[in-house]
Amino acid sequence: MVRKTEITDDLNKVMxxxxxxxxxxxxxxxxxxxxxxxxxxxxxxxxxxxxxxxxEVTSPGTTPFLYADIEAAAKLGGLRAIQKMQLENGSMNYxxxxxxxxxxxxxxxxxxxxxxxxxxxxxHELPLPLRSSEVLxxxxxxxxxxxxxxxxxxxxxxxxxxxxxxxxxxxDLESRGKRxxxxxxxx
Numbered sequence: 001m002v003r004k005t006e007i008t009d010d011l012n013k014v015m016x017x018x019x020x021x022x023x024x025x026x027x028x029x030x031x032x033x034x035x036x037x038x039x040x041x042x043x044x045x046x047x048x049x050x051x052x053x054x055x056e057v058t059s060p061g062t063t064p065f066l067y068a069d070i071e072a073a074a075k076l077g078g079l080r081a082i083q084k085m086q087l088e089n090g091s092m093n094y095x096x097x098x099x100x101x102x103x104x105x106x107x108x109x110x111x112x113x114x115x116x117x118x119x120x121x122x123x124h125e126l127p128l129p130l131r132s133s134e135v136l137x138x139x140x141x142x143x144x145x146x147x148x149x150x151x152x153x154x155x156x157x158x159x160x161x162x163x164x165x166x167x168x169x170x171x172d173l174e175s176r177g178k179r180x181x182x183x184x185x186x187x
Contacts, residue, residue, distance in 0.1 A: 008083050018043070115143075 022043055052066050073079060099106050123136050144162070148155035 005083075008079060012079065018047075 019040065022039055048070060052063055055066060056063050073081065076085070097107070097110050099110060119136060119139060122139070123131055126135065144159075148158055148162075152158045
């Protein structure tokens with residue numbers, strides 16, 4: 001455990017030194033703060049993508065895990081936050097979502113929210129003429145079709161069950177909306 005702490009401390013020192021060097025490079029006119037921020041973003045993206053590429057060479061298929069961990073670290077507050085969670089829960093057994101292992105409803109809603117964010121982010125990365133509800137719907141169809149085909153033995157049966165659950169959820173949401181209109185104090 002001490003070794004991991006030393007490595008983390010060394011990594012933080014290397015990054016801080018690198019950022020100070022970057023600051024010196026841009027220090028000719030620091031009033032151009034946006035230039036500095038832009039350069040730091042390019043630097044960080046370069047470090048991250050190069051490090052991920054190096055790991056992918058030695059451990060093929062790890063790229064999605066690494067990028068997810070990087071995003072989680074950013075959400076949690078950086079390297080020290082991830083290290084703390086790894087020390088408390090094991091290097092691969094921690095959860096950045098902070099959801100209890102037996103809380104399936106919260107896990108389901110968390111995944112739904114994350115998928116929604118990813119879909120809307122992806123939609124806004126498309127050319128403007130393709131940013132439509134129609135393309136969003138077709139993207140969801142492609143996602144569901146591919147997942148069902150790849151992960152289940154009887155995808156049509158799973159789809160039927162999926163549709164039933166979606167209908168129940170829509171009915172529940174509609175019912176909640178009506179209750180809130182009738183009784184706005186109940187939330």
